[in-house]
Amino acid sequence: MEPRHEHPHVPGPSIWPVGFAVGVVALLVGFVVNWAIVVVGALIAAAFGFLWVRDLARRRGLTKAPAVEPERRDGRAETDGRLAPSPPTYGRSAFLELSTLGLGGVIGALVSLPVFGFMILPAFLKQKAGSHDLGPVTDYPEGEFVVATFMSRPEQGKVSRRTAFVRNNGPVNGRPSFTIISNHCAHLGCPVQPNTAVPAAHKEYQDVTLTALPTPPSGFSCPCHGGAYDIEGNRIAGPPVRALDRYAFSIRNGHLYLEAPFSVSHVDGSGSTAEIHKFPFAFPGEHVSGAEAWLYPIQPPH
Numbered sequence: 001m002e003p004r005h006e007h008p009h010v011p012g013p014s015i016w017p018v019g020f021a022v023g024v025v026a027l028l029v030g031f032v033v034n035w036a037i038v039v040v041g042a043l044i045a046a047a048f049g050f051l052w053v054r055d056l057a058r059r060r061g062l063t064k065a066p067a068v069e070p071e072r073r074d075g076r077a078e079t080d081g082r083l084a085p086s087p088p089t090y091g092r093s094a095f096l097e098l099s100t101l102g103l104g105g106v107i108g109a110l111v112s113l114p115v116f117g118f119m120i121l122p123a124f125l126k127q128k129a130g131s132h133d134l135g136p137v138t139d140y141p142e143g144e145f146v147v148a149t150f151m152s153r154p155e156q157g158k159v160s161r162r163t164a165f166v167r168n169n170g171p172v173n174g175r176p177s178f179t180i181i182s183n184h185c186a187h188l189g190c191p192v193q194p195n196t197a198v199p200a201a202h203k204e205y206q207d208v209t210l211t212a213l214p215t216p217p218s219g220f221s222c223p224c225h226g227g228a229y230d231i232e233g234n235r236i237a238g239p240p241v242r243a244l245d246r247y248a249f250s251i252r253n254g255h256l257y258l259e260a261p262f263s264v265s266h267v268d269g270s271g272s273t274a275e276i277h278k279f280p281f282a283f284p285g286e287h288v289s290g291a292e293a294w295l296y297p298i299q300p301p302h
């Protein structure tokens, strides 16, 4: 009598690996574009990964080889009716699939974890600059621009020197109002200059140098590619894609403190009544509003 051959059930193709791959791709693209896409990608990868693993587990159950009748040694049936139990067996395809997945995961982790650890994470850790004392408020005459240069990170020395254009707008409802504009051009970051003569006389306060502008500038201009801004920092000509960045401020013990910088798409109005369209800090050349803003990578904190 011919031995009976059982063919294991071969499951059909699955879309879960494809969905998982799409989720991983979305997650990686999200790291470059936007946190929202990172979250969506992670959710897709997690959902499809779960379904994939569950599917594999089911297939393994399906492909478990059925117990094979022991061959009769003498051509006659066993008389005591007891057969030796078959050892558990697993489908070869399930084994290959799981081992490929596991090996791929280990290799992926070995490649990507050092990248995250040494290249990306430091940019997001301990990057928040503290507030900076720009000296007594009385050094900022009302209605005038003062050029303040300071070291944003004194421990790094002069390489961290920054410039801000500070205007005391006077009190509003009993509270001080300041306009503090960064001198970083919103095109490629060149230092913009006020459109007026800058006197040589200046005051020193700790690491801060203050230069009062005797005549109000008509705006700011960039020497690199002709970018031009009005007195509120709005772009009026040239290649910059947005208004000049600004700094938040606080007043403590009669001193003006510079706080975190932020980016601005544009400003309506002027002075203390200006409506500032503010956004999280972005690098020069990057749109902060509109559809183009989605094309730029996630910013490390500043």
Ligand code: FES
Pocket (backbone or CB within 6 Å): 185, 186, 187, 188, 189, 190, 222, 223, 224, 225, 226, 227, 238, 239, 240
């Ligand atoms: S860097 Fe200012 S216009 Fe290009």
